[in-house]
Amino acid sequence: MPKHDTPLLDQLESGPWPSFVSDLKRMAQKKDECWDILGQVELSYKDKITHWKHGGIVGVFGYGGGVIGRYSDVPTRFPGVAHFHTVRLNQPSSKFYSTAILRQICDMWERRGSGMTNFHGSTGDLVLLGTTTDQLEEIFWECTHDLGMDLGGSGGNLRTPSCCLGKARCEWSCYDTQAACHNITMTYQDELHRPAFPYKFKTKFSGCPNDCVAAIARSDFAVIGNWRDDIRIDQAAVKGYVNGDHAANGGAHSGRDWGKFDIQKEVIDLCPTGCMWMEGDALKIDNAECTRCMHCINVLPRALRPGKDQGASILIGAKAPILDGAQIATLVIPFCKMDPENEFEEYKDLLEKCWDWWMEHGKNRERIGESMQRIGLNNFLSIIEVEPIPQHVKEPRSNPYVFWKDEEVEGGFERDVKEFRKRHAM
Numbered sequence: 016m017p018k019h020d021t022p023l024l025d026q027l028e029s030g031p032w033p034s035f036v037s038d039l040k041r042m043a044q045k046k047d048e049c050w051d052i053l054g055q056v057e058l059s060y061k062d063k064i065t066h067w068k069h070g071g072i073v074g075v076f077g078y079g080g081g082v083i084g085r086y087s088d089v090p091t092r093f094p095g096v097a098h099f100h101t102v103r104l105n106q107p108s109s110k111f112y113s114t115a116i117l118r119q120i121c122d123m124w125e126r127r128g129s130g131m132t133n134f135h136g137s138t139g140d141l142v143l144l145g146t147t148t149d150q151l152e153e154i155f156w157e158c159t160h161d162l163g164m165d166l167g168g169s170g171g172n173l174r175t176p177s178c179c180l181g182k183a184r185c186e187w188s189c190y191d192t193q194a195a196c197h198n199i200t201m202t203y204q205d206e207l208h209r210p211a212f213p214y215k216f217k218t219k220f221s222g223c224p225n226d227c228v229a230a231i232a233r234s235d236f237a238v239i240g241n242w243r244d245d246i247r248i249d250q251a252a253v254k255g256y257v258n259g260d261h262a263a264n265g266g267a268h269s270g271r272d273w274g275k276f277d278i279q280k281e282v283i284d285l286c287p288t289g290c291m292w293m294e295g296d297a298l299k300i301d302n303a304e305c306t307r308c309m310h311c312i313n314v315l316p317r318a319l320r321p322g323k324d325q326g327a328s329i330l331i332g333a334k335a336p337i338l339d340g341a342q343i344a345t346l347v348i349p350f351c352k353m354d355p356e357n358e359f360e361e362y363k364d365l366l367e368k369c370w371d372w373w374m375e376h377g378k379n380r381e382r383i384g385e386s387m388q389r390i391g392l393n394n395f396l397s398i399i400e401v402e403p404i405p406q407h408v409k410e411p412r413s414n415p416y417v418f419w420k421d422e423e424v425e426g427g428f429e430r431d432v433k434e435f436r437k438r439h440a441m
Contacts, residue, residue, distance in 0.1 A: 018043075018050055019050060019051075019053055019054030019057060020057070021036070021053050021054070021056075021057040022057075023057055023060040023061065024036045024053060024056060024057050024060065036053070038131075039052060039053055039131070040053070042129070042130050042131060045125070045130065046125070046129050046130045047095055048095030048096055048099070048129050048145065049095075049130070049131070050095065051093035051094065051095030051096045052093075052095070052096055052099070052129070052131075052145070054092075054093050055089065055092075055093045055096055058089065058092075066087060066088050066089050067085055067086065067087065067088070068085075068086040068087070068088050071084030071085070071086050071098075072084065073098075073100055073148055073151065074151070075151050075152055075155040075166070076152065077208075078155075078166060078208045078209070079170060079208060079209045079210045080166070080167075080168050080169040080170045080172050080207070080208050080209070080210055081103050081165075081166025081167055081168065081169055081208065082100055082101070082103075082151060082166070082169065083100065083101040083102075083103070083169050084098075084100055085098065085099045085100050085101055085145070086098050086099075087099065096145070098147055098148055099129070099144075099145040099146070099147075100145070100146050100147070100148065100151065101142060101143065101144055101145070102128070102142075102143040102146065102151070102154055102166070103136065103138075103140035103141070103142055103166060103167035103169055103175065104120075104140060104141040104142075104143065104158060104164050104165070104166060104167055105140065105141075105164060105165045105166065105167045105168075105175050105200065105207075106135060106139055106140055106141050106175065106177065108178055108181075108192070108193035108194075108196040108197050109178055109179065109180050109181060109183055109192070109193055109196075110135065110139075111183070116162060116164075119161070119162055120132075120141070120143075120162060120164075123154070123158070123161075123162070124143050127146060127150045127153060127154050127157070128143055128144070128145055128146035128150065128154070129145030129146065131143075131144040131145055132144060137233070138167070138168070138174045138175055138177070138217060139167075139174075139175050139176070139177030139219075139228075140167035140168075140175045141164075141167075165208075166208065168207050168208070168215075170210040170215070171210040171211070171212045171213060171214050171215060172206055172207060172208070172209065172210040172211065172212055172215070172216070173203050173206040173207045173212070173216050173218070174207075174216065174217045174218075175200070175207065176196045176199050176200050176218050176219065176220065177196065177219050177220070177228055178193060178195065178196035178219065178220035178221070178222075178228065179192055179220065179221050179222050179227040179228050180192075180222075180227070181193045181220070181222045182222065185222055185223070185227075186316075186320075187222065187223040187225065187309070187312065187320075187321060188222030188223055188240055189222055189223055189240030189241055189242055189321055189325035189327065190222060190240050190325060190326060190327055190353035191353070191355055192220040192221065192222045192240070194355045195220050195238065195353055195355070195359055195362070196220050198355070198358060199218065199359070199362075199363075202358075202363070206370075211374065212370070212373070212374060212377075213373065213374065213377035213378060213379055213380065213381050213386075214377070214379070214380045214381055214382050215235075215382070216235045216236070216370075216373075216382075216383065217233065217234040217235050217236070218234055218235065218236040218237075218238065218366070219233065219234040219236075219237055219238070220238045221237070221238070221239045221240060222240040223239070223240040223241075223309065223321065224239055224240070224241060224307045224308065224309045225309050225313070226239055230330075230344070231330055231333060231343060231344045232333050232341075232343055232344070233333055233335075234333055234344070235331065235332060235334065235344075235382060235383050235384060236329070236330075236331055236366060236369070236383075237329070237330040237331070237333060237344045238327045238328075238329055238353070238362065239327055239328050239329075239330065240321075240325065240326075240327050240353075241307055241325070241326060241327055241328045241349075241350060242307075242321045242322035242323070242324055242325045242326070243322065243324050243326070243350045244302075244322035244323060244324040245300070245302040245322050246300055246302060246305065246311075246312070246319055246320070246321065246322060247319065247320040247321070247322060248298055248300070248318065248319060249317065249319075249320075250296070250297050250298065250318075252317040252318035253278075253296070253297070253298045253315065253318045254296050255317065255318070256276055256278060256315055256317070256318060257276070257278055257296070259275060259276060261317050263276050263281065263314050263315065264313065264314055264316075278293065278298070281314060282310070282311050282314050282315065285310055286308075286310070286311065287306060287308055287310075288304045288305065288306055289304075290302070290303075290304035290305050291311060298318070326350050326351055326352040326353050327350070327351060327353045327362075328346060328348060328349055328350060328351075329346075329347055329348040329362070329365060330344035330345060330346050330347060331344055331345055331347045331369065331383065331384065331387065332344050332345050332382070332383060332384025332385075332387050332388075333384060334382045334384050334385070337380075337382070339385055339388075342384045342385075342388070344384070345384070345387065345392060345407075345409070346406055346407065347365075347396070347399075347401060347407075348361075348365060348401065349404070349406050351365075365399065365401075368398075368399040368400065369383060372398050372399065373386055376390075392409075
């Protein structure tokens with residue numbers, strides 16, 4: 016296959032950072048279709064439009080998701096990418112792989128695809144970039160039978176759940192994110208592989224409010240580890256930080272000497288609610304005012320730890336700017352237990368209530384966050400049978416009208432009508 020001139024792409028190799036162009040050129044020594052990828056991307060840069068057609072109906076038998084159709088709109092010019100489909104594989108929880116399975120995946124993909132991979136897509140899946148239609152069933156068989164890996168999600172379905180390292184490696188994790196991610200993935204296989212939703216639906220699991228998978232900004236249903244009792248304080252360790260015996264931030268200072276640690280300046284003054292203060296050598300916290308920002312715990316890891324009554328907060332409705340602008344998730348459940356022994360029952364009950372309503376009332380290509388925004392949070396909470404609480408309030412009300420439901424007024428509407436008629440009888 017002839018090489019293509021790529022002066023625009025070549026500029027991307029000129030910086031000190033790694034370049035996907037260099038990777039593609041190296042792969043093209045073994046896989047001819049990679050030359051055509053370079054050629055088509057160069058043409059896209061030149062024309063300032065993509066030369067991929069939009070999607071296409073392609074997949075494997077029995078599955079509605081997991082394969083994303085890619086077709087070139089200049090196939091005669093770049094025959095190697097006339098069809099160049101993407102395959103998503105469902106990653107293990109926290110992306111823990113053995114080197115053996117990674118070698119098997121790479122070997123399989125060099126035989127049946129372009130050899131290019133994406134570790135990982137923003138949803139979480141292991142992404143295999145570029146293969147032909149006739150290889151899809153073979154890839155599916157080999158992945159599921161030889162590698163023990165299933166396809167991930169795509170289309171209007173439950174996208175592949177993903178989670179942080181959780182209790183496997185993180186001391187701040189307030190619940191077992193890996194157990195939750197695996198359980199939900201296995202429970203909702205139909206929702207994962209057979210699209211039936213108005214649009215995509217992502218759920219992500221973060222073990223603590225540091226939110227290392229950015230669930231609050233990237234998922235329709237974010238499960239963020241939390242605690243509902245007091246932050247645990249080791250006052251001796253607090254003194255150690257104040258006296259300079261321990262390095263703040265776990266010693267992570269990028270080789271720079273920041274000078275003597277100042278707990279007032281670096282912790283107390285940076286508390287967003289001002290709920291911390293010193294009394295002599297002792298650190299005090301008004302836990303009722305704590306918003307779980309994690310800053311103090313991150314800076315003083317020897318001295319502070321999350322409380323012992325642990326679970327998660329559930330936030331709903333985040334998304335990227337697709338039809339409407341970007342949205343961050345809205346807090347719906349301030350605290351629930353994430354109990355593996357009960358099969359995460361509280362989580363599943365809320366999830367299924369949301370799905371039942373959204374599948375019936377959501378518009379085509381409308382994320383659940385947009386549906387919530389359209390009907391209002393108060394109506395959404397009523398639908399999923401959640402009692403309104405102060406934590407749901409985003410800002411003070413600006414609408415001067417107050418609407419009451421009939422059942423919320425003692426005696427109801429009929430009583431009010433009778434009273435009105437009696438009062439104004441001629």
